[in-house]
Amino acid sequence: MRPTGRLHLGHLLGALENWRRLQDEYECYFFVADWHALTSDYADTSHLKEYIREIALDWLSGGIDPERAVLFVQSRLPEHAELHLLLSMITPLPWLERNPTYKEQLQEVTNRDLSTFGFLGYPVLQAADILIYQANFVPVGVDQLPHIELAREIARRFNHLYKPVFTIPEAMLTEFPKIPGTDGRKMSKSYDNCIYLSDPPETVEKKIKPMVTDPARVRRTDPGNPDVCPVYDLHKIFTPKAERESYVVPGCRTAAIGCLDCKGVLLTHMLPVLTPIYERRVALAERVGQIEDILAAGTERARKVARETLHAAKDAMGI
Secondary structure, three states, rough: OOOOOOEEHHHHHHHHHHHHHOOOOOOOEEEOOOOHHHHHOOOOOOHHHHHHHHHHHHHHHHHOOOOOEEOOOOOOOOOHHHHHHHOOOOOHHHHHHOOHHHHHHHHOOOOHHHHOHHHHOOOHHHHHHHOOOOOOOEEEOOHHHHHHHHHHHHHHHHHOOOOOOOOOOOEOOOEEEEEOOOOOEEHHHOOOOOOOOOOOOOOOHHHHOOOOOOOOOOOOOOOOOOOHHHHHHHHHHHHHHHHHHHHHHHHHHOOOOOOHHHHHHHHHHHHHHHHHHHHHHHHHHHHHHHHEEEEEEHHHHHHHHHHHHHHHHHHHHOO
């Protein structure tokens, strides 16, 4: 993950819960991608170190276990940068220019200058991040498939030009549930509509209670439609199906319950999930040295594998 701020509910449900399961089945490498943050946020790096620590806190409190997975910071491993340089020598420019994310971001992001060499070439750095650990699988959403395919093409090209060094990675498609923000739009820091993993229970409650609902339900006596209600999207994640179907849905459609009642039910199921994460985070935040020790140990574990792969790549190229 790129260190761009505190993690929110979307990160928990879209990534961390999946990572937590994967660490029991696979040898997993999870890293804070601070070099990738520079590809778009290079102009202001004043909060970078703070955000690295925040992400580590959120990972650990969200259930990522340094005994079962390798946690590290990308920039502490120059092996990534060296492999990125080597791979950039063999990556055709048209492969990067046709990247759909690159073209889309150039058009949509108007408050930053993304016409940089680093932004054009970030998929090569991403390929290096993957290939240097001989990864078999990369857990991604469908929007990331072009990046994984590019990493596969770069690996195949290297193996063909020199000799087989890199494992050809496969995408492990992950379902990302729709996580609405408190204003009904997609949960995003840029919209200021997030429920953060660092929010105490009382803050979560304050954010949920005024959350937008079915816009057609103006008065308490108006029947509602759960299918167009952002709060119900959260119910589908946190509230058991039986309770949704027997109480929440009919209560909304018949106006037997009001929106505050509906949100109260949601909170009874959401807070028991989020409160332990918050409490673990508070406890960990007081042990800054422990977090640094975890990242340092993970960096050294990752370095052993990265160095071996980099040496094999350089040997294949005659360097």
